[in-house]
Amino acid sequence: MREFRQAGFSAAFPHLRADQYQLRTLEQTQVRKPHSPNPLIQACSLTRRYPNGVAALEEVSLEVAANEFVAITGPSGCGKSTLLHLLGGLDSPDSGELTVGGLPLHSAGDKELTHFRRHVVGIVFQFFHLLPTMTALENVMLPRLLHGEPPREVRPHAASMLELVGLADRAGHFPHQLSGGQMQRTAIARALVHSPALLLADEPTGNLDSASATQVLELLRKIASEGRTTLVVVTHSAEVAAMAPRRIRMQDGRVADEST
Numbered sequence: 001m002r003e004f005r006q007a008g009f010s011a012a013f014p015h016l017r018a019d020q021y022q023l024r025t026l027e028q029t030q031v032r033k034p035h036s037p038n039p040l041i042q043a044c045s046l047t048r049r050y051p052n053g054v055a056a057l058e059e060v061s062l063e064v065a066a067n068e069f070v071a072i073t074g075p076s077g078c079g080k081s082t083l084l085h086l087l088g089g090l091d092s093p094d095s096g097e098l099t100v101g102g103l104p105l106h107s108a109g110d111k112e113l114t115h116f117r118r119h120v121v122g123i124v125f126q127f128f129h130l131l132p133t134m135t136a137l138e139n140v141m142l143p144r145l146l147h148g149e150p151p152r153e154v155r156p157h158a159a160s161m162l163e164l165v166g167l168a169d170r171a172g173h174f175p176h177q178l179s180g181g182q183m184q185r186t187a188i189a190r191a192l193v194h195s196p197a198l199l200l201a202d203e204p205t206g207n208l209d210s211a212s213a214t215q216v217l218e219l220l221r222k223i224a225s226e227g228r229t230t231l232v233v234v235t236h237s238a239e240v241a242a243m244a245p246r247r248i249r250m251q252d253g254r255v256a257d258e259s260t
């Protein structure tokens with residue numbers, strides 16, 4: 001485990017601190033999903049101002065039902081990533097209330113937030129954040145290894161996640177031996193490996209050529225169609241947005257409108 005932390009943990013998980021991870025027994029790490037999370041996300045009047053005075057979010061309120069697929073769109077700088085970071089428990093609002101999967105994130109303590117990040121939410125970033133020194137399979141296994149689960153138990157599940165994203169035959173490849181789309185699909189497999197109730201993706205096709213973007217798009221479509229994961233995808237892509245049954249458009253830190 002120590003090697004994992006030292007082998008560029010922060011490169012792979014820029015939003016998490018390595019020292020938040022402690023070895024845990026398998027029993028302690030059983031995935032716990034909320035019981036009747038309807039809505040799964042409830043945000044009320046969220047405001048986020050950065051220390052430099054930028055008001056990134058102003059009075060944002062929204063609800064997302066369990067297993068819904070929602071796209072968040074809007075011009076650069078309107079607060080999409082800031083909102084996603086709040087939904088993922090990576091950042092806290094300055095005011096307002098945010099409950100995800102039954103947990104009031106705005107008032108949650110470190111322990112609850114760590115549990116939330118480990119078990120409830122999976123996050124996919126625009127730039128993949130795979131560890132370069134690990135194979136695709138090892139990258140997918142990593143979050144659960146960091147939870148303290150034994151490799152022999154994690155490996156088969158991680159392999160099935162790679163299969164889900166169509167990369168069973170690339171399990172032994174290192175990130176530099178994968179295409180951009182394959183790297184992003186590996187990152188999606190990693191985000192799904194702990195069976196999160198909520199999958200958040202920030203511009204998942206933003207850094208891909210159109211062929212790779214199509215592969216990732218198809219994968220998101222597949223995940224959404226299975227209806228077992230709530231999907232919130234931030235995107236500039238009209239194609240990704242059109243795929244979501246519901247679209248929330250942001251403007252200047254506020255929800256401008258919604259369409260279905």
Ligand SMILES: Nc1ncnc2c1ncn2[C@@H]1O[C@H](COP(=O)(O)OP(=O)(O)OP(=O)(O)O)[C@@H](O)[C@H]1O
Pocket residue numbers: 050051052054055056074075076077078079080081082083
């Ligand atoms: N850490 C930070 N410190 C200060 N200001 C920030 C920080 N992060 C973002 N901002 C500012 O907050 C506003 C919202 O940023 P955010 O990253 O949420 O926008 P975005 O909608 O995701 O944009 P893009 O589409 O370009 O990714 C922007 O004006 C940005 O400059």
Ligand SMILES: [Mg+2]
Pocket residue numbers: 080081082202
């Ligand atoms: Mg952004």
